Amino acid sequence: MRSFAVIGLGEFGFSIAKTLSELGAEVIAIDESPERIKLIDSIVTKAITLDATNEKAIKSVGIENVDVAIIAIGKKLEASILVALMLKEIGIKRIVAKAISEIQGRLLARVGADEVVFPEVESGERIANSLVSSSINDFIKLSSEYAVVEIIPPTEFYNKSLSELSLRSKYNINVIGIRPEDDSDNIKILPLAEDVITEGDMLIVIGAVKDLDKFKKKK
Amino acid sequence: MRSFAVIGLGEFGFSIAKTLSELGAEVIAIDESPERIKLIDSIVTKAITLDATNEKAIKSVGIENVDVAIIAIGKKLEASILVALMLKEIGIKRIVAKAISEIQGRLLARVGADEVVFPEVESGERIANSLVSSSINDFIKLSSEYAVVEIIPPTEFYNKSLSELSLRSKYNINVIGIRPEDDSDNIKILPLAEDVITEGDMLIVIGAVKDLDKFKKKK
Ligand SMILES: Nc1ncnc2c1ncn2[C@@H]1O[C@H](COP(=O)(O)OP(=O)(O)OP(=O)(O)O)[C@@H](O)[C@H]1O
Ligand SMILES: Nc1ncnc2c1ncn2[C@@H]1O[C@H](COP(=O)(O)OP(=O)(O)OP(=O)(O)O)[C@@H](O)[C@H]1O
Known part of the structure; x- marks a missing residue:
């Protein structure tokens, strides 16, 4: 800390x-x-x-x-x-x-x-954006129970597939994207179970805030 | 608008x-x-x-x-x-x-x-949170290219499965959660292809901001 x-x-x-x-x-x-x-x-x-x-x-x-x-x-x-x-x-x-x-x-x-x-x-920008998206209902509420965060995977995750790591069953967090180090704007959204995490990748995960905190502490 | x-x-x-x-x-x-x-x-x-x-x-x-x-x-x-x-x-x-x-x-x-x-x-709260989560790298950057939003599905989506709707191939947006009307705190995260959208459900989707805008206009 x-x-x-x-x-x-x-x-x-x-x-x-x-x-x-x-x-x-x-x-x-x-x-x-x-x-x-x-x-x-x-x-x-x-x-x-x-x-x-x-x-x-x-x-x-x-x-x-x-x-x-x-x-x-x-x-x-x-x-x-x-x-x-x-x-x-x-x-x-x-x-x-x-x-x-x-x-x-x-x-x-x-x-x-x-x-x-x-x-x-x-x-001002955030509030204007939320006002214009009339279909964004409860967006703020979503963010208080769940968060979408980008994390640096711990070294023990390297070269393992998402299914091998079973993050959902182990930590209750879900990988919704992988941002490759060499192609940072090209996030792979909703990766497949067989996709492998390489060193340098950033993981975009969604989960309940308390589960994300638990996961961070375990790391 | x-x-x-x-x-x-x-x-x-x-x-x-x-x-x-x-x-x-x-x-x-x-x-x-x-x-x-x-x-x-x-x-x-x-x-x-x-x-x-x-x-x-x-x-x-x-x-x-x-x-x-x-x-x-x-x-x-x-x-x-x-x-x-x-x-x-x-x-x-x-x-x-x-x-x-x-x-x-x-x-x-x-x-x-x-x-x-x-x-x-x-x-102040947002910045403090991003400062403390040392593993939250680029969280703000994620939000400027991609957004996670909650949308009210149009009526033509009712009673269709996610695979039937093929939102990813049609609109390049990804459903990462379904919030049921009667159990609003129990978001179904990463629903399966065969999951069906019922009237009253809210869809939590992630996609590039420009694709979300296009989708909203088509609706
Ligand atoms: N009665 C009024 N009618 C119209 N405009 C007003 C009135 N009172 C204040 N303003 C305007 O509101 C603006 C914001 O004023 P204020 O001093 O409250 O700023 P603030 O909330 O501290 O602003 P900031 O957003 O910069 O932090 C100013 O540009 C001021 O001219
Ligand atoms: N030289 C200084 N040393 C210590 N504190 C200072 C100094 N100058 C200003 N401050 C303090 O910084 C705080 C913020 O001051 P300032 O008037 O710039 O506010 P602001 O940026 O408009 O604040 P807000 O966050 O409310 O919008 C005040 O509480 C003030 O006492």
């Missing part, structure tokens, strides 16, 4: 910090507002009030040890860029940063963010 | 209006800021600068004829509630409203919103 730092606890950052904690991850939450820190204090591993653009302050909280830092400061562009630069220089392995404009996204990528997210734009 | 009104063109509302237009829907976009209207004007069917809490103004733009109104005003709680109430009284069939706090969500539901969305919270 990886450890995370979330910097900026607006609606988006707060939701990330809270959800990560609920999933059992170690979370350091940082915000300059004492009220926001107070709200999250009992939920995360460590909650600290500080100005994240203050290099000394941010180094003093042991942030260099986290696996992933999420910068969830949208509006204050200068602060968001500065924090990204500092975390990059500290050597954080992976930096995910929120942007609320194209240019902010480009700046963040330039100074070191590995991934830039546009939460409002992305949720 | 349904028609929509989007009121409030912040990052979220703008993204909804733009995406709906790209999907071919008719969109009336409303915002009190002339700059936001100018940005979206060439993209949507109609873009109008007005204060949405002004009942006379909002009635003058033919909003009563839309199928769905999306209220994307987050911060100004009073405005968001007032607009929801007005649209409900005008008789809009479906009102989707953004909220940025629990209490705003409850108020919106109370005055008439059929669905309340919390875009920042929801994208």
Whole structure:
């Protein structure tokens, strides 16, 4: 289980910090507002009030040890860029940063963010898509009981056929697609029982969320 | 194809209006800021600068004829509630409203919103989930080329088996589950070729987005 730092606890950052904690991850939450820190204090591993653009302050909280830092400061562009630069220089392995404009996204990528997210734009796209597909009934409900996920097969699956592995009877998960490493856009949908998993393949599986979790833990 | 009104063109509302237009829907976009209207004007069917809490103004733009109104005003709680109430009284069939706090969500539901969305919270949850599932690689990429959707089968599918219908060869879509009307939590995953579709069943299908669109149009 990886450890995370979330910097900026607006609606988006707060939701990330809270959800990560609920999933059992170690979370350091940082915000300059004492009220926001107070709200999250009992939920995360460590909650600290500080100005994240203050290099000394941010180094003093042991942030260099986290696996992933999420910068969830949208509006204050200068602060968001500065924090990204500092975390990059500290050597954080992976930096995910929120942007609320194209240019902010480009700046963040330039100074070191590995991934830039546009939460409002992305949720707008998802909601628009679900509104237009008038035949998509209960799509969200489907996703809460079942999930479609792509997984890296464990090495013991290599060169075995799907029927040999009997994933459905063993783990109650169903392989609905195999994405080959060398032809990544050409997913083989609904593979046959005799299809063999090769190293580099990604498996697209559907199953109840609790069964997928069990399977991940066994791996 | 349904028609929509989007009121409030912040990052979220703008993204909804733009995406709906790209999907071919008719969109009336409303915002009190002339700059936001100018940005979206060439993209949507109609873009109008007005204060949405002004009942006379909002009635003058033919909003009563839309199928769905999306209220994307987050911060100004009073405005968001007032607009929801007005649209409900005008008789809009479906009102989707953004909220940025629990209490705003409850108020919106109370005055008439059929669905309340919390875009920042929801994208925070999704991103946190994808960060923790270290084996969920490319989950978002999967969703952009392929979609898993639940559809209402057309009447000509009733009492036919999946092999009779040969959806894969005819439409290139794959049925990965059947949700029976009377046992809605018990989805039959990876049904067999001889399984028959009964009236009331919902089909869970996976396919490339363009193929799903084609199938929906043929229906
Ligand atoms: N320099 C900083 N150091 C620490 N925290 C900061 C700093 N600047 C802003 N924040 C915090 O980041 C949070 C998010 O701020 P911002 O106003 O950018 O929100 P936003 O991106 O619009 O938020 P939301 O996720 O609610 O849409 C706030 O709680 C704020 O206190
Ligand atoms: N009474 C109103 N009539 C019309 N438009 C309005 C009204 N009040 C606010 N708006 C518009 O709604 C948009 C969204 O406003 P708000 O400040 O609530 O944004 P937000 O929900 O934080 O946005 P974002 O989607 O960017 O996070 C703005 O463009 C604003 O001009």
